[in-house]
Every structure is written in C-alpha cells, then in structure tokens.
Amino acid sequence: MSQLAASCHRPATLPGAEPRLLLIGNPNVGKSLLFGCLTKRYVTVSNYPGTTVEITSARATIAGESRLVIDTPGTNGLVPQSDDERVARDILLSSPGADVMQVGDMSNIRRTLLLSLQIAEHEMPFTLCLNMSDEAKQRDAEVDPVALAAAIGIPVVATSALRRWNLERLKREAIRPARSRISAEYPAAIEEAIAEILEVLDGSPDLATRGIALSILSGDETLKRFLPEESLDEFDAIRERAQARVTQPLSWTIVNARLNAVDRILGRAAVVQSLPRSSFREWFGALTMHPVWGWPFLLGVLYIAWLFVGKFGAGIVVNFVENTIFQQHVNVWTIKLVDFVARFPHQHPAVGGVIGAAYVGAAHLSTAQQFARFFHDLLVGPYGVVTMALTYAIAIVLPVVITFFTFFGVLEDSGYLPRLAVMLNRLFRRMGLNGKAVLPMVLGLGCDTMATLTTRILETKKEMVIVTLLLALGVPCSAQLGVIMAMLGPLGIGLASVWVGVTVGTIFLVGWLAAKLVPGKAGDFILEIPPIRTPKLSNILIKVLARTEWYLKEAVPLFVVGTLLLYLLDFLHLLTKLQRLLAPIVVGGLGLPAQASNAFLIGFLRRDYGAAGLYAMQKAGALNPVQTVVALTVITLFIPCVANFLVMLKERGTKTGLAIAGFIFVYSFGIGWLMNFAFHLVHMA
Amino acid sequence: MSDFDLHVCPLCSLDFNGAVCHSTCPFAKGCRMIRCPRCGFEFVDEGMMVSLVRRLFRSSHERTSA
Numbered sequence A: 001m002s003q004l005a006a007s008c009h010r011p012a013t014l015p016g017a018e019p020r021l022l023l024i025g026n027p028n029v030g031k032s033l034l035f036g037c038l039t040k041r042y043v044t045v046s047n048y049p050g051t052t053v054e055i056t057s058a059r060a061t062i063a064g065e066s067r068l069v070i071d072t073p074g075t076n077g078l079v080p081q082s083d084d085e086r087v088a089r090d091i092l093l094s095s096p097g098a099d100v101m102q103v104g105d106m107s108n109i110r111r112t113l114l115l116s117l118q119i120a121e122h123e124m125p126f127t128l129c130l131n132m133s134d135e136a137k138q139r140d141a142e143v144d145p146v147a148l149a150a151a152i153g154i155p156v157v158a159t160s161a162l163r164r165w166n167l168e169r170l171k172r173e174a175i176r177p178a179r180s181r182i183s184a185e186y187p188a189a190i191e192e193a194i195a196e197i198l199e200v201l202d203g204s205p206d207l208a209t210r211g212i213a214l215s216i217l218s219g220d221e222t223l224k225r226f227l228p229e230e231s232l233d234e235f236d237a238i239r240e241r242a243q244a245r246v247t248q249p250l251s252w253t254i255v256n257a258r259l260n261a262v263d264r265i266l267g268r269a270a271v272v273q274s275l276p277r278s279s280f281r282e283w284f285g286a287l288t289m290h291p292v293w294g295w296p297f298l299l300g301v302l303y304i305a306w307l308f309v310g311k312f313g314a315g316i317v318v319n320f321v322e323n324t325i326f327q328q329h330v331n332v333w334t335i336k337l338v339d340f341v342a343r344f345p346h347q348h349p350a351v352g353g354v355i356g357a358a359y360v361g362a363a364h365l366s367t368a369q370q371f372a373r374f375f376h377d378l379l380v381g382p383y384g385v386v387t388m389a390l391t392y393a394i395a396i397v398l399p400v401v402i403t404f405f406t407f408f409g410v411l412e413d414s415g416y417l418p419r420l421a422v423m424l425n426r427l428f429r430r431m432g433l434n435g436k437a438v439l440p441m442v443l444g445l446g447c448d449t450m451a452t453l454t455t456r457i458l459e460t461k462k463e464m465v466i467v468t469l470l471l472a473l474g475v476p477c478s479a480q481l482g483v484i485m486a487m488l489g490p491l492g493i494g495l496a497s498v499w500v501g502v503t504v505g506t507i508f509l510v511g512w513l514a515a516k517l518v519p520g521k522a523g524d525f526i527l528e529i530p531p532i533r534t535p536k537l538s539n540i541l542i543k544v545l546a547r548t549e550w551y552l553k554e555a556v557p558l559f560v561v562g563t564l565l566l567y568l569l570d571f572l573h574l575l576t577k578l579q580r581l582l583a584p585i586v587v588g589g590l591g592l593p594a595q596a597s598n599a600f601l602i603g604f605l606r607r608d609y610g611a612a613g614l615y616a617m618q619k620a621g622a623l624n625p626v627q628t629v630v631a632l633t634v635i636t637l638f639i640p641c642v643a644n645f646l647v648m649l650k651e652r653g654t655k656t657g658l659a660i661a662g663f664i665f666v667y668s669f670g671i672g673w674l675m676n677f678a679f680h681l682v683h684m685a
Numbered sequence B: 001m002s003d004f005d006l007h008v009c010p011l012c013s014l015d016f017n018g019a020v021c022h023s024t025c026p027f028a029k030g031c032r033m034i035r036c037p038r039c040g041f042e043f044v045d046e047g048m049m050v051s052l053v054r055r056l057f058r059s060s061h062e063r064t065s066a
C-alpha cells in the first residue's frame, strides 16, 4: 500500500485518516442529489489537486458511524477517457478500505452493471444503489433489487433521491459493502496476460487485482503513475504479446467480454425474479387481495373487528373498568376525599349501595361554603374532572381504544393493510377517484388529517378543498373509530350496518362528486406487497403501547378542557339555555333527548369524547338503539375535533374553512334528520 | 432522536427516518405521529413507554444471561 499512497495525491482538503464513503457512478444518475441527502451539512467543495475538477465532500453520520462522504465525478468506467473520469478512478484507487457505493440509474441497468463489474474486478467491496427507481417504475423498467443482490452478491438498494425513498436502508447498507462475485470471461490470451501481470505485481498486493491488470491491457496511460516504474516495460511487452493473439483491439475485446457478462447477470437476475409461487402463505396472500374473494374476506375482517372491539372491548372490558373499578372504587373514594376537604352541607344518595356524582344539598350556603362547593363540583360534580373527564377517558374510551389498537396492530403486522389498500384502490379507481389521496388516511385513521397530506399530493385548490371535506366528513381518527365501534357493539348487525352504509356512502358520494368536479388523473398507488405473515405478539404489544401513550397525551387533556367548559357553562346557568336553543335540532330534528346536545358540544372538541358521552347515555338507557345510530352517525360525520377545524381555517383560508365547516354541519345534521325520519316511517309502516 | 431512528411504513414497506408530523395542528406540538413520505400513511412513533419497557426487558435479559 505504501507505494500507492506515495505515488498518488490525496485531495488536499480531504483528511486522510477518516473512514471514507465514496459515491461513484455514471454521469446523471442523481449522485449529487443523493450526496446531498446523505450529508446535508459541512460540505466542502475543492479542486482535485492538479486539475480543475471539483470534488464535493462532507462529514456525515451514516447509520450511526462517522464517514467522510466524497462525491466523485460521474464516470462510465475505470479506464478513464477524460479528466473527470481520471479523478473518479484516482480517488477510488487512493481510498483503500473505503466504503464504496456505486450509484446507478435503475432504468439503465446495463450501463450500471458495466461499471459494477469493473469495481468488482478491482476487488473492492461495494454496495449498489439503484437510484431513480421512481422513473424506472413509470417506464416499466423496474429491477428487483433482491434478485439482483442475489445475482451479484452485494447489497443492492433501490432508491429515489428525488422522492427521498429508501434512503435509510441505503445508509444502513452503505457501511456494509461486500465483495461481488461477478466476473467476466475473457479469451484465453487475455486471461493468460492477466496472470502474467499479476505475477509481476506480486510485490504490491493492493495493485495486484484483475481490474488493474485489465486496465494495463486496455492501454490505460493514466494508470502509469500508480505502477512500479521498473515494471512498465514488462507490461508493454505482455500487452503486445496478448494483442498479437486476438483479432480485435484488446480494449474492445475487454469491453465486449464485459458486456456479455452483464447480459448473463441480467439473465440470471430475471430468473431469480420469477420464482414459482406455491406455498400456502402465497396462496392466502393472493386470496386476501383477489378481485372477488378479497371482498368476503374483508367483510370477515370487519366482522371480527366488530366482535372484538364492539362486543369484547366495549361490552366486557368497559363494564369491568367503568362499573367495577371506577363507579365502585375510584369515584367513591375521590368523592369521599373531596367531601372531606371541601365541606358544605350535602349528601350523595347511594344508588344500589354506591354513591355517585349526583347529590342533594342545602339551598343557602355561606360564601365559604359556596367556594367549597365550586371546588367540589369542579372535581366530582356531574361535570367533574374526575367523575366525568377521567371516567370517560380512562374507564370508557381507554379500554375501547386499547382493544381497537390491538386489532389494528394485528392488521398492520400481518401485512394485510397493503392488500386492503390494493382492494380499495381498485374500487376507488373504478369510480374514478384518486385512491392515493385518501387511502393512506382511510387506512391509517391518522390524526391531523388534512394539513400535511393535501399540500403534498394534490395540486389544485379544488382538489385540496374536496379532500379536506372528505377527510373531515368521513374519516375518523383511530381513537374515535374505536369508540364508535364500541357503541355499535350492542346494536346488532342490522343497525350497525346502517351506520357503515351511511358513512361509507358519504365517502363515496363526496368522492364521486369530487371526481366529477376534478377530472382526470386517477393517481396510481404503487406498493410493495410484503408477504402475509403471522403477527408477532411483541410487535403488536409495542404498537399498542405506543398508540395508547399517544392517545393519553393527545386526548385526555382535551377531555379535561371539554369538561371544564361544560362545568363553566353549567355554573353560569348557560348550559340549559344552550340545550333549549339546540332543542329544535337535537330533540325535534334528530329525535334525541335534550341531554344529547352536551355530547355534540364536547364532540366538537373531540369526536371521541362526544361519542363517549353518547356511550354513557346509551349505557344509562337514555338512548334507544335507533337514537344511538342516529346520534352516532351525526357525530361521525361531524368535524373530528376543534384542532381539525382550526387547521381547516388556517390551511384553506377563513372563508373556505368556514364554508366547509358549515357544509359539514348542515350535512351531518341533515343526514341525522333524514335517518330519524326514515326510521319513523318504517316504524309506522 | 438519532440519525438512525428508523421506521418502516406498515402500508408501503418503505423505510425512512424523520418525517415526524410537522403540522399546523395546534395540538401537534408533542404529536408523536409519523407520516410515511412515500404514501402518507400515519402511524405512531414509539414513545416513552415503549422505550421504558424495552429497557426493562433488556436489563432483565442481561441479568438472566449474565
């Protein structure tokens, strides 16, 4: 190695001791962009010594390890034809032990592999990044990185620097280069010449590679300063002897052999790609997304969700947590404690041997006693933080969302979600909808729906408004869906289907209108479909835990705020006035008890909180099944939460935001009114 | 979080890091939602509780294996 280091100039600005990561590749493959993605900061641009060729380098942490990342000039081979190519080759040769990453254009796989082969011949461990995979997909020139990796024996990662795809996997692999086993078959004359050159180079092991030998045979003048001076004449002699034995110029013969080798590799990669599919897993995986059989399967999945979340979670678990733990213990003890601290004459009548938030007390209280009552009611009154907010959040909603998250975790971990996406996208497509815009939302039931999404995928203002509307109307966040499922549990399949029908119908109706208004471009939805796998318990538990924590942080504070609001309204005697104001809509239109307007009020803060309020009413027998479905549908279609509303105003402008909110308000209550009306007609008939 | 805070999208199998919910949502300050940069799927980052459990398991595992 000493020879090499002495004879070659390292770029002056690049410290020598640091581990390097070299990016090497053909021109115009997105190498610079990729370099930018990998490094971001501390970029140095310098001229390679003795040239006008600019070299970009930067220190960066790659998969936890520090590297000096160097972007070499684009090159088509390691026998340089230009100054740029010479610099690229020189940096490569003067960085022994560096992690080499070849960047290639996926659509141009032959050219890419031609360079790979030469790096392999130089016996350098490297990784291959197939960049511009987005373009390759569009042009139907996709290459399976797994098959290619198997064929050439080094890590291969498909990326898109432009879209920032798969850069993390790239980083992970970048520091784990491997020696490729690919090689070309040269004519005997060349193979023998290679052997002779390697014998001469025996003393300098870093130079003794097939790659160097082939460069010498190709007549590479620029290589001379790397080679031991005393051997130069001998190399010339070997080359002339070899040339005498082949008809074409040596360099041409070499390139030709390399091209043949590349075609052989591509043939092998193609074979690996089309492995026969036979196992049960594959069969089952295909069934779940079959254009016909996928649908009964999906119905089955929904039915299981309903059983698990609605019947088990909401029925059994909530009953235990709410009735036993909270009503009989937590609330009782808190009430007793508060009564002990904040004294004023009152009594909590025991219902079934257990005291609750309701109480009877004296009409006239001293100022101190009034103060005590304020504090008492704040914590344990009918709108108390403990008796309402925490009971709803912890005793009712939490068990429900935990069961729901568990179910959802199974779906995620089994690999069913992408299949579901394919199924739904097929349906959306037939209706001319852009599945790409809403599917991840519908499936992910993410929070904070519209803000981030719309800016990214959708181009026109019209599209944005429609998607905003669609999401606010039809897509509940995960916690909300959990509570809604819980309420559907006791209703029976028939009424539960009414809710499903109306909600899904709304998504399709708005989506269909959207497709009419915004024609063209039904976006495609490209997914790698992972194999179906048996979900792992530990994975699911981790997901449930993470989501639960998120839920507690996100929802509980708003529950408390909502309760305080109700409490204040009640304290100022505004609540009954508000209920009376809303009575024509809630009681007259929807046929619900006046008390239900509380649920809609807090439902505006967070839909699941409102749903929990309805759920409490349902459990107390204040809502019959028909009323439950009506109330549930209205609250589902309602704006998800006040945050969502504010985002709408901010992102879409006050006027548009208010218009959307107004439409949603009218639509949700209008549908509720229609349902109530229809149920009455059916009832009378 | 480190440079190597890797997520795998459950919907499209992309792995990536970053892409935390940078929303205008007024409640999103501490939001642990992650969104996949390719398909937009949202899921929840592992929070405190998970890392706590992980640590617990790791230390007990180390103890038993030691």
Ligand SMILES: Nc1nc2c(ncn2[C@@H]2O[C@H](COP(=O)(O)OP(=O)(O)O)[C@@H](O)[C@H]2O)c(=O)[nH]1
Binding pocket: A025, A026, A027, A028, A029, A030, A031, A032, A033, A034, A074, A131, A132, A133, A134, A135, A159, A160, A161, A162, A163
């Ligand atoms: N579609 C697509 N374009 C890319 C990608 N990476 C880079 N590009 C574009 O390809 C062009 C060449 O990129 P550049 O980084 O200059 O390539 P370099 O010559 O290899 O350094 C630029 O216009 C990039 O924006 C990619 O992954 N997909």
Ligand SMILES: [Zn+2]
Binding pocket: A335, A338, A339, A346, A348, A359, A376
């Ligand atoms: Zn009391």
Ligand SMILES: [Zn+2]
Binding pocket: B009, B010, B011, B012, B013, B014, B036, B037, B038, B039, B040, B041
């Ligand atoms: Zn994704």
